Amino acid sequence: MNAIGIESAPTVNTASHPPASVATHPRDGQASATTPATPTPPRANNQAALAKPLLVGWNYNVVASPRSQILDVEGSFPRGSAKTFSVGDGGEPYVQNVEVQVGGKWSRVPGQRGEWKISACAIGCRIRYRFELRAAAEASGERSVAVLKGDAIQSPPSTWLLRPLHAPKGISLRFQVESAAGESFATGVYPVEGVPHTYEALTQTAAIDLPYAVFGKLRQRSLLNGSVQVALLPGSFRDEAVIYSWIESSAKMVQAFYGRPPISRMMIMVRPVRGNDVGSGSTMGMSGAAIDIAVGERAMDTVLARDWVLVHEMIHTALPEVSRQHRWLEEGLATYVEPLVRVQAGAISEEAVWSEWIAKMHHGLPGPGDEGLNNTRAWGPTYWGGALFCLLSDVAIRQRTNNRFSLRDALRAIVKQGGNISVIWDIDRVIEVGDRATTVPVLREMYEGMGKRSQAVDLPKLWADLGVRKGRSGIVFDDSAPLSAVRRALVQRGAAP
Numbered sequence: 001m002n003a004i005g006i007e008s009a010p011t012v013n014t015a016s017h018p019p020a021s022v023a024t025h026p027r028d029g030q031a032s033a034t035t036p037a038t039p040t041p042p043r044a045n046n047q048a049a050l051a052k053p054l055l056v057g058w059n060y061n062v063v064a065s066p067r068s069q070i071l072d073v074e075g076s077f078p079r080g081s082a083k084t085f086s087v088g089d090g091g092e093p094y095v096q097n098v099e100v101q102v103g104g105k106w107s108r109v110p111g112q113r114g115e116w117k118i119s120a121c122a123i124g125c126r127i128r129y130r131f132e133l134r135a136a137a138e139a140s141g142e143r144s145v146a147v148l149k150g151d152a153i154q155s156p157p158s159t160w161l162l163r164p165l166h167a168p169k170g171i172s173l174r175f176q177v178e179s180a181a182g183e184s185f186a187t188g189v190y191p192v193e194g195v196p197h198t199y200e201a202l203t204q205t206a207a208i209d210l211p212y213a214v215f216g217k218l219r220q221r222s223l224l225n226g227s228v229q230v231a232l233l234p235g236s237f238r239d240e241a242v243i244y245s246w247i248e249s250s251a252k253m254v255q256a257f258y259g260r261p262p263i264s265r266m267m268i269m270v271r272p273v274r275g276n277d278v279g280s281g282s283t284m285g286m287s288g289a290a291i292d293i294a295v296g297e298r299a300m301d302t303v304l305a306r307d308w309v310l311v312h313e314m315i316h317t318a319l320p321e322v323s324r325q326h327r328w329l330e331e332g333l334a335t336y337v338e339p340l341v342r343v344q345a346g347a348i349s350e351e352a353v354w355s356e357w358i359a360k361m362h363h364g365l366p367g368p369g370d371e372g373l374n375n376t377r378a379w380g381p382t383y384w385g386g387a388l389f390c391l392l393s394d395v396a397i398r399q400r401t402n403n404r405f406s407l408r409d410a411l412r413a414i415v416k417q418g419g420n421i422s423v424i425w426d427i428d429r430v431i432e433v434g435d436r437a438t439t440v441p442v443l444r445e446m447y448e449g450m451g452k453r454s455q456a457v458d459l460p461k462l463w464a465d466l467g468v469r470k471g472r473s474g475i476v477f478d479d480s481a482p483l484s485a486v487r488r489a490l491v492q493r494g495a496a497p
């Protein structure tokens with residue numbers, strides 16, 4: 001994550017990014033129109049929906065009590081389901097009164113060490129339980145479990161959906177949520193078209209980590225033809241319209257860079273905090289995407305126009321989830337692409353981009369004993385080592401194709417093939433799709449060189465070859481440098497799309 005040309009932008013890793021990933025920030029132009037979100041009235045008749053036999057997938061009906069004290073959940077599971085049930089790590093103590101329906105009667109299932117053995121589920125079953133959501137949020141405070149946000153509670157559905165621990169890939173996990181009167185629910189999990197308040201995920205790995213969800217008094221809006229959903233958490237902003245236009249213009253910039261919305265729907269959860277600045281952000285994916293971001297309640301458009309954090313987070317949605325070992329690619333890409341998105345949209349100057357890179361790219365250089373980006377967890381290599389990987393790749397692609405292709409073409413191809421944060425890809429697939437799009441195997445070579453092992457990089461030589469240096473009163477360009485054509489194409493204000 002990181003920052004461009006803003007002194008106040010931290011270059012520190014907040015270390016707070018949950019499984020999927022991260023960033024925060026701004027807007028460039030004028031406010032544009034927003035459309036009202038679909039209302040979320042309380043729903044009735046869940047019992048009727050559940051009464052039908054369900055043959056495929058896991059189906060849940062969730063009823064939230066006022067202030068989300070308690071979630072009353074009923075679930076049904078098809079024949080062949082595994083017998084051992086649990087919830088996401090940290091949610092176990094808050095699962096209460098688990099019962100299974102056998103022969104028309106409900107009987108209690110005792111839990112043991114955070115697991116519930118429900119033998120009846122081998123032939124298909126219906127269960128019910130309570131989840132003490134508010135207690136979980138008050139006690140945990142971990143965003144991967146549950147956290148209080150004002151009077152709202154943010155908690156991924158994977159925390160409170162009791163499920164078979166072992167499931168084959170591709171099982172449908174569908175849940176319907178009934179909010180308390182005057183309250184609503186929002187989540188990054190994809191909604192089911194035509195079925196109100198219902199969302200669906202597909203299992204991808206044994207560990208199910210779903211995007212953020214939030215319960216409470218929310219104000220919701222749909223922007224940019226539904227590709228961006230916004231939920232404002234309790235609290236107030238001096239100017240709410242400014243918040244919406246900032247989100248919309250940030251999304252437009254990102255969509256322009258990628259040539260399309262990176263994901264069909266992203267949920268932005270905005271939490272008002274004290275002050276007038278943009279705070280930290282984080283992003284979670286898997287069967288959808290949700291960005292959590294803190295914004296000062298007194299934030300003005302001039303401040304938001306300089307923000308980089310939201311763009312950074314949105315860029316995270318444009319890459320499939322890769323393994324923890326490759327987090328440097330997720331963070332490095334967001335760090336590298338964020339200023340490119342903004343400069344191409346005309347939101348910042350070319351000099352600002354080079355100035356930041358010259359000032360900070362050295363954080364990504366390998367130190368003594370480094371064994372490549374795959375083998376580090378430190379902030380410098382993760383954010384700036386990953387960014388350096390992207391910069392060197394971009395330069396090489398442009399150099400070898402005479403500026404015909406760039407890293408952007410690789411990234412666009414990945415997104416075009418459905419490679420966004422809602423799915424998990426192996427890094428080899430990311431590389432293959434990217435390299436095919438640019439016609440040169442640069443990502444493969446770079447990955448072998450910098451990902452798997454340590455590789456020395458001569459940054460001063462790179463800047464000299466590109467023809468850029470920091471002078472006494474700012475950035476100085478040298479058009480006689482050998483790679484000056486690459487430099488000009490690489491950072492080009494107003495170049496999008």
Ligand SMILES: [Zn+2]
Nearest residue numbers: 001021022023
């Ligand atoms: Zn990030």
